[in-house]
Amino acid sequence: MSDPSSRPTITAIFSVFLRIGLLSFGGGVTGWVFREVVTLRHWIEEDEFMSGLAMSQILPGTNIGNLSIYVGQRLRGGLGAAAALVGLLCGPFFSVIALVSAYSTIREVPFVDTAMNGIAAAAIGMVLIIVGRGARRFVMDPAAAMAMLATFVSVGLLHWSLPLTAFIVGTISVLVAFLRTKTHEG
Amino acid sequence: MKDDLPLALIAVFVPFSLASIGGGISVMAGIQHETVDVHHWVTARDFVDLFAISRAAPGPGSMLTTLIGWHVMGWTGAIIATLSLFVPSSLLCYGVALVWRRYRGRRWHTAMEMGLTPIGIGLLLAGVVSILRIGGGGFLAWAVAFGSAGLMAWRPRLPPLLVFALGGIIFIVARAIAEGRMAL
Numbered sequence: 451m452s453d454p455s456s457r458p459t460i461t462a463i464f465s466v467f468l469r470i471g472l473l474s475f476g477g478g479v480t481g482w483v484f485r486e487v488v489t490l491r492h493w494i495e496e497d498e499f500m501s502g503l504a505m506s507q508i509l510p511g512t513n514i515g516n517l518s519i520y521v522g523q524r525l526r527g528g529l530g531a532a533a534a535l536v537g538l539l540c541g542p543f544f545s546v547i548a549l550v551s552a553y554s555t556i557r558e559v560p561f562v563d564t565a566m567n568g569i570a571a572a573a574i575g576m577v578l579i580i581v582g583r584g585a586r587r588f589v590m591d592p593a594a595a596m597a598m599l600a601t602f603v604s605v606g607l608l609h610w611s612l613p614l615t616a617f618i619v620g621t622i623s624v625l626v627a628f629l630r631t632k633t634h635e636g
Numbered sequence: 637m638k639d640d641l642p643l644a645l646i647a648v649f650v651p652f653s654l655a656s657i658g659g660g661i662s663v664m665a666g667i668q669h670e671t672v673d674v675h676h677w678v679t680a681r682d683f684v685d686l687f688a689i690s691r692a693a694p695g696p697g698s699m700l701t702t703l704i705g706w707h708v709m710g711w712t713g714a715i716i717a718t719l720s721l722f723v724p725s726s727l728l729c730y731g732v733a734l735v736w737r738r739y740r741g742r743r744w745h746t747a748m749e750m751g752l753t754p755i756g757i758g759l760l761l762a763g764v765v766s767i768l769r770i771g772g773g774g775f776l777a778w779a780v781a782f783g784s785a786g787l788m789a790w791r792p793r794l795p796p797l798l799v800f801a802l803g804g805i806i807f808i809v810a811r812a813i814a815e816g817r818m819a820l
Binding site for chain 1: 654655656657685688689690693694695697698699707725728729730732733734737744746747748750751753754755756757759763764765776777778780781783784785786787788792796797799800801802803804805807808
């Protein structure tokens, strides 16, 4: 992928993100980006995805909007970022509006809520794949594993402030990493 | 008053764009307060319905904002609300991504990358827990989520929509069995 001629075109970026936006029922959009961009197309490396994922969550804005900007920027600069974001939002934009008029009818269909919850649970599976890939790289790295666990417990279980957690755990984690890169360089 | 509506939409959603650290979910309560209690653009009941619709549609949950704009001013409102929520944070993210790429290879850059990745994964897992909690379903939801993860990790080319449909069917069967038991 380092060969610039093999970079995807703006149209390709737009259509992949359009596809992600249209197919990502039940949430789990991050999982779709990982599948389409890393697993299936190898447009970016897993390492770069993980680093972009962290950035997109820590910065303000929707995680998935930011992740699209990051991937698009990495592939094709400003135009790539715009193509990714517009592609991502196009489908959902028209879908939600179409659903408003259909909603009162759909609500009458029995089991529709139950089916939606099942779909959402299955969609979460796509996100769990990324968690699994991340966790696997932390097995050999106790400091990273602790940072991940501390973040999860603080935000996910104790519902403490996300920005504060990211700031405190992030500072410690980056400092530890910084000291270790020094020892690596000898 | 009506003439100020586009400006009011921008004034409400732009700050949320830049305040939404941790994603759309983190500002939902604030958006609800502003649109229901302060501006009376939607009723509390409408808000719950629009939230449900945004969950049923594909894409990010923050498309709820699009629906509020639509509810208030039709197509114009939908476009203004969507852009107000996505553009400011996207410009910021673009700027950071640009600077971020420029310093690739520096020692502090590598350290930040290494140090922040576990935070990203931890936050992702926290998000998973909160989404499964909103959807209800308890043990079954977790079982379906892990089952689907296992299936898709094992067969990456399997169409995800097939797996999703399976999840929906499992939930319906489970509910039918539960209700059948109650009827007996």
